[in-house]
Amino acid sequence: MAVVNPVLEVDAIRLAFDGVVAVDGVSFTVEPGELFAIIGPNGAGKTSIFNVLSGVYRPQQGSVRFHDQDLIGMRPHRIAALGMARTFQNIELFSHLTVVDNLMLGRHNHMRYGALSAFAWIGRARREELANRSAVEDVIDFLELEQWRRFPVGLLPYGVQKRVELGRALAMEPRLLLLDEPVAGMNVEETEDMARFVLDIREELGVAMVMVEHDMGLVMDLADRVMVMDFGKPIRTGTPREVQEDPDVIRAYLGEQHRTAGGVA
Numbered sequence: 001m002a003v004v005n006p007v008l009e010v011d012a013i014r015l016a017f018d019g020v021v022a023v024d025g026v027s028f029t030v031e032p033g034e035l036f037a038i039i040g041p042n043g044a045g046k047t048s049i050f051n052v053l054s055g056v057y058r059p060q061q062g063s064v065r066f067h068d069q070d071l072i073g074m075r076p077h078r079i080a081a082l083g084m085a086r087t088f089q090n091i092e093l094f095s096h097l098t099v100v101d102n103l104m105l106g107r108h109n110h111m112r113y114g115a116l117s118a119f120a121w122i123g124r125a126r127r128e129e130l131a132n133r134s135a136v137e138d139v140i141d142f143l144e145l146e147q148w149r150r151f152p153v154g155l156l157p158y159g160v161q162k163r164v165e166l167g168r169a170l171a172m173e174p175r176l177l178l179l180d181e182p183v184a185g186m187n188v189e190e191t192e193d194m195a196r197f198v199l200d201i202r203e204e205l206g207v208a209m210v211m212v213e214h215d216m217g218l219v220m221d222l223a224d225r226v227m228v229m230d231f232g233k234p235i236r237t238g239t240p241r242e243v244q245e246d247p248d249v250i251r252a253y254l255g256e257q258h259r260t261a262g263g264v265a
């Protein structure tokens, strides 16, 4: 049987800021097509892991391999160009630009012709432009954004803006998608829509994903595997069921939810 390499291999990373240890001894792999979730209380180090993966922070120890390339020390734009796309906790879009234009910016990595070369290679530049437009149209169809396409993003409902941000990441045709709290601040209907799109991305596009999320119901419903963090360290990695039944996890994190929400998932 052919051995399929993981999309992402994180080994023993440690990241500290002037004495504050944000991430310590974190190792995990993400397999092709897998939806891997990271959960943990505020300050547990989840966003710091994303910042290490995408090249914003350089860890003091450990390694990150993405499709067999070593990412440590690589600049964020190069990592993005390798096919790692990201959405943010706080929406980072150009609010005065339309949905279509924001998605076109996601195609940046696929544009080889700048303004000058476009004069020299007008035919090719034109073909490239058409290919990029067509890729953006596919994303608009996929995420059901048709009715919003010509609106400036800043005027759209919050849940739709989050969807546009997901669309910009998808427009990059990523091999790995990092979702930082994709349903934070959403109402029930918006959350259900987002869950459906995340499932569609996995089922129809087969893109591997790492998701940081506080909504336990969503995590337990969607994730293939979950890593639970506490104070910068992973305390358990397993299937949603394994994690929910782990006494250390219940004590450290989910116990809090049991007490406040009357149960998990």
Ligand SMILES: Nc1ncnc2c1ncn2[C@@H]1O[C@H](COP(=O)(O)OP(=O)(O)OP(=O)(O)O)[C@@H](O)[C@H]1O
Pocket (backbone or CB within 6 Å): 017, 020, 021, 022, 040, 041, 042, 043, 044, 045, 046, 047, 048, 049
């Ligand atoms: N740039 C930074 N400088 C100093 N300390 C930082 C920095 N970024 C993160 N930290 C610290 O690292 C620890 C982990 O923070 P991080 O934001 O990764 O946690 P988190 O699990 O994502 O939290 P949340 O769920 O609130 O987003 C915290 O103690 C935080 O204060």
